[in-house]
Amino acid sequence: MRIPAATVSRRAAIGALGASVLGGVAGCLGETATAVSLLSAGSLARTFEDHVGPAFEAATDYRLHGEYYGSNAVMRRVESETARPDVITSADATLLRDRLYGSVTDWDVSFATNSLGLAYDASTDLGSRLADGVPWYEVAADSAPGEIAISDPDLDPLGYRAVMAFDLAAAEHGLAEFRETMLQRVYQEPAEPQLLAGIESGDRAAAIVYHNMAVEHDLPFIEFPPAYDFGSPTAADQYATVSYTTDDGYTASGRPVIYNATVHADARNPTAGRRLVQFLLDNPDLLTDAGLSVGSSLPRAHGSPPEGIIV
Structure with missing residues (x-):
């Protein structure tokens, strides 16, 4: 544990x-x-x-x-x-x-x-592409290993929602093997409250976070579309099509x-x-x-x- x-x-x-x-x-x-x-x-x-x-x-x-x-x-x-x-x-x-x-x-x-989205450092190459309007999933798929952080999905709903978002984004945008690509690239932060510390210290360019976390840290934030931001009650049925099973055997279905x-x-x-x-x-x-x-x-x-x- x-x-x-x-x-x-x-x-x-x-x-x-x-x-x-x-x-x-x-x-x-x-x-x-x-x-x-x-x-x-x-x-x-x-x-x-x-x-x-x-x-x-x-x-x-x-x-x-x-x-x-x-x-x-x-x-x-x-x-x-x-x-x-x-x-x-x-x-x-x-x-x-x-x-x-x-x-x-x-x-x-x-x-x-x-709601879920991507907070980023606009001074980085990755962040400048996001600020220029390049779709986040294209930028993310091109990211270097460890450049983007997610919370540990075995410890935190924010983490397993990030993994579920990869699945839903793949379906929404027609992305082949997007979940597998991202899980090979992202850094998994075990302490959720420190998820944005890597951006603030210059070690990472972006992180998948909740809206309030980006507000609290005064970071630019790209909110995901309702199809996978986990903030839209009307999309609950779509969220429920994905799930994640933690290392202790708990299976979480997608939900707002x-x-x-x-x-x-x-x-x-x-x-x-x-x-x-x-x-x-x-x-x-x-x-x-x-x-x-x-x-x-x-x-x-x-x-x-x-x-x-x-x-």
Whole structure:
């Protein structure tokens, strides 16, 4: 099992070279009764650390202690009892339900959506071709090994969605062996919050990321077409034609990006956990400011949320 050590203090992370692995105030998860511990999808690291966390702390006096990994790595940590956070979030709502329902929780709330695309450094040869309007898949097929990064598909829905996007793009644009070509070329980053660090350090030219990640890093972004951006509910049937099986045997079908959250049944501070989840639902502007989308169908409950969660 490959689970990256991806948690550092907020101040240290901001000072590190291009790192976006952000943690809360130094300390263990659930350190004090006035803290709420969070184990979250890595793509939400800056959303929580720069937007939700400070506002939540100001509104409630609860301190946020966050750890951020690929969502499948989050599920593995919870299942193995490596971590017992108050709040768990996932970038794939179905993944959380498949992995944690019946043992850790029996409810969740969906609170935001996202879309997939290519973030890039315009100063590179690859980036200049993208900026000139050359189709991304032509540029990608010509890329040098390691020039483009994706998240590790065995640890992270962003990674397996990138692989699925290669399949869907091949069908959409008539590209022969595109998935195989790309998997031979891309670098697979095991720590999702560091996916864009390679671009910022000059080691890579581009990465397949969610829209909010490009916004947070102020990088140019080419959103994929609805046929494979995983952000269009009307294309859900098309997404479902592809799948990926992780190294631990979980098969994820293609589905729109939906973020959800729950409170661990054995949370150390369940009251604080419920307050954080409710705060997410009550403050969609914090999420849209971070580059996420909150459509009219959100928030939405699945299962029966406990008292204190009003959807």
